[in-house]
Amino acid sequence: MTIIFSIIVFAMVLIVGFHVAPLMTWVERRQCAFIQRRVGPNRVGIFGFTLFGLGQPIADAVKLLFKEDGNPSYVQPFFYFIAPLIPSVTGLAALMVIPFGAQDTFFGTVFSPQVLSVGAGFLLFFAMSSMSVYGVTLAGWSSNNKYSLLGGLRASAQMISYELGMGLSLIPIVLIYQTLDLQQIVYAQSHSYLFGFLPDWGIFRAPVSFFIFLITIFAETNRLPFDLAEGEAELIAGFLVEYGGMRWSLFFLGEYAMMFAFSGLISCLFLGGYSLPYLTHESLIHIVQPILGSFGSIAVFLIEFATLIVKMSIIMLIFVQVRFTVPRFRYDQLMKLGWVTILPLALINLFVTALVLGYSSFK
Amino acid sequence: MIMTVTLTILCLLLILCFVTTSIIPTPVGACASLIGGFLLLSFIYGFLGAHFAAVIQIIVYAGAIMVVFVFVVMLLNVPTQDLPKVKISLADILSILLSIPVLILVSIKILNWQAPMIDSQNVEMKDIARKMFIDYLWPFELISFLLLTALVAAITVAHKNKGSRYMLKEGSDHGR
Structure with a gap:
């Protein structure tokens, strides 16, 4: 029974991860249109039901699937074919670390909506995100094209520079909540803070960490204003030059899955994860159980799942809003921001947090 | 039993990866098989219950150090015809002959080895x-x-x- 539940959760996360990319392409075009005072894609629909143009992703997917599979003669074949798989695999694998609800018992069986819960906790997430850079780098190198190569080089240097700041910005959170397990971190955040005035979220405990992490995930997922690996004004489209059709879209599947996974991680670490503000898992059950009886735990799971999805969607909308608001950085500005501003700031933040926590524990 | 078989297969793949690293002619291919080797090493750590070591192995070696290696290899981007040709000299043959006793000693040690069971919940x-x-x-x-x-x-x-x-x-x- 536990195995069946695990397979269901695995399939659920995989399906959600696969559907993020097509939906987000539509959201991105619509939101871009609203920012630029246009209408955006709103025509495609099925049998006259346009639904704000939500048929557009389906039409796009069909177009991409039936496009001719271009196969340049001058590329390095093995790496050229394997490179688009790496971002999508690592992006979907990173989603497996996110807890989509609290561990509970359904009909006498333990049910955990987190696919992978290992002792190393969310460090596994960083392992996946650091592996995803090879997709871009190998694509850039194997395309045998100057622009692609420059894009791949830029991506790998950028990734190394921002990974340090990202890792250091999360150590204060680990120090505050004393664990690496995402379930326990989310549970600790479901209480209230400052005499019940605020929810005990990471963003109120460590605001500097939140902003550093938010900036670094833009760089890690290669999104504007840090998408110098693509940089269509300078590099045409960087590592994507020689790709087309479904292979090209696999890169986007990976990028959006990784973005979605990062929004899940940021919700779990800083925004209370699946827990509603001021309500712990137990108090939610106490509210729902008398109304729905034995189906209460399923209802609680659905409420928590919806809460997390809403929080993740808000982060995704911030991603899109930033993309169409902030212009692209120059490469030297990017490196300067990474090494001169973010890294020392993260170190100072870590030092101050450790000092405050050490002082309050000695007292 | 399953543990031993899985570990044996993983170890053989690991050796294959590291041998490929040293004999493959293209630098990027060597880097890629080295990354594969590191990943397999972390799988072995994970199977033995050392999850933290497994994750750190991926983050530090496969995710950070090898990115710098690949960066340098790609930055130089030496064409295949410019790579130095490998010639087998007398010194190579001598060193291979000298390493055979070490191989025998190590394999005796390996054949008597039992997969240690670590309780992963307690670490x-x-x-x-x-x-x-x-x-x-x-x-x-x-x-x-x-x-x-x-x-x-x-x-x-x-x-x-x-x-x-x-x-x-x-x-x-x-x-x-």
Whole structure:
């Protein structure tokens, strides 16, 4: 029974991860249109039901699937074919670390909506995100094209520079909540803070960490204003030059899955994860159980799942809003921001947090 | 039983990856198989229950150090015809012959080996940190000094001829 539940959760996360990319392409075009005072894609629909143009992703997917599979003669074949798989695999694998609800018992069986819960906790997430850079780098190198190569080089240097700041910005959170397990971190955040005035979220405990992490995930997922690996004004489209059709879209599947996974991680670490503000898992059950009886735990799971999805969607909308608001950085500005501003700031933040926590524990 | 079979298969794949690293002619191919080897090594750690070591293996070696390796290999981007040709000399044959006794000794040790069972629930990061920063603090710090020394030594060796600041300038123009 536990195995069946695990397979269901695995399939659920995989399906959600696969559907993020097509939906987000539509959201991105619509939101871009609203920012630029246009209408955006709103025509495609099925049998006259346009639904704000939500048929557009389906039409796009069909177009991409039936496009001719271009196969340049001058590329390095093995790496050229394997490179688009790496971002999508690592992006979907990173989603497996996110807890989509609290561990509970359904009909006498333990049910955990987190696919992978290992002792190393969310460090596994960083392992996946650091592996995803090879997709871009190998694509850039194997395309045998100057622009692609420059894009791949830029991506790998950028990734190394921002990974340090990202890792250091999360150590204060680990120090505050004393664990690496995402379930326990989310549970600790479901209480209230400052005499019940605020929810005990990471963003109120460590605001500097939140902003550093938010900036670094833009760089890690290669999104504007840090998408110098693509940089269509300078590099045409960087590592994507020689790709087309479904292979090209696999890169986007990976990028959006990784973005979605990062929004899940940021919700779990800083925004209370699946827990509603001021309500712990137990108090939610106490509210729902008398109304729905034995189906209460399923209802609680659905409420928590919806809460997390809403929080993740808000982060995704911030991603899109930033993309169409902030212009692209120059490469030297990017490196300067990474090494001169973010890294020392993260170190100072870590030092101050450790000092405050050490002082309050000695007292 | 399943544990032993899985570990044996993983170890054989690991050896295959590292052998490929040393004999494959293209530098990027060598880097890729080295990354594959690191990933397999972390799978082995994971199977033995050392989840933290497994994750750190991926983050530090496959995710950070190898990215720098791949960066340098791609930046130089030496064409295949410019790569040095490998010639088997007498010294190579002698070193292979000398390494056979070591191989036999190691394989005797390996054949008597049993896969250790670690209770993964009991090993926490706190225990690792306590061992590393309290019990074995001095050896740990000494190793970090050793690494620092190696770093300084590498820089000194690389800067041997101080006259030429731009060493790539003379006769090694790989940019196409």
